[in-house]
Amino acid sequence: TYGIDTDYEGDKAESEIGACHVYRADPGTGEIDAVITDMVRPNGLAFSLDESKLYVVDTGRTHGAQNPAHMRVFNVDKGGKKVSGEKVFADCAAGLFDGFRLDDQGRIWTSAADGIHCYDPDGTLIGRIKVPEVVANCVFGGNKLNCLYIAGTTSLYMVRLMVNGAKTF
Known part of the structure; x- marks a missing residue:
């Protein structure tokens, strides 16, 4: 542990x-x-x-x-x-990374000051989800683990994705 x-x-x-x-x-x-x-x-x-x-x-x-x-x-x-x-x-060029999760392909989805950044397992930035406030954490949810819940400073966002979160339980 x-x-x-x-x-x-x-x-x-x-x-x-x-x-x-x-x-x-x-x-x-x-x-x-x-x-x-x-x-x-x-x-x-x-x-x-x-x-x-x-x-x-x-x-x-x-x-x-x-x-x-x-x-x-x-x-x-x-x-x-x-x-x-x-x-x-x-x-991290936008504030700080904080909470992060992996999807079932090993990509990393991490919080930052401007939203969520997604990285390939080799460290290449492959995309961003812009959020209008600082993001502290994220988690995959939903029946297929294809919903990314994003915890902002004062709001909770949900984005449906074409990928699934890694099953960690």
Whole structure:
């Protein structure tokens, strides 16, 4: 099980470790390891359909203009315990990436300041859905998972697509 540790949610005490990381919890032993320690503000993660890649958004720009606003991709070993070979998957030119989902073809649909951006698994931007407010998250729904629900600043939008969301349950 993978998760993130952020310092920008609600009221908080001072961080004892002084950084935000991506962690892996071993379900067998309960041991928790920091597997990605060089991101400024990890925020949102998902695995590729075959679970060989881990995508993680870094919203570091919320803590300084010099910090990143991008999504990185990591290779995941066969046992799912270690990540390596990280690279920038996509830079966000419109605000920040935040929540994102994969469709059943492995494409990534991610939120941004101007709407939803869709990327091929190789990182090529293939399209945008413009929304008149900042978008925080999205999720596939409907009987065929072909409806993309988009959470804007004050509104909820739904767009029917010619693709289906990845079944993650």
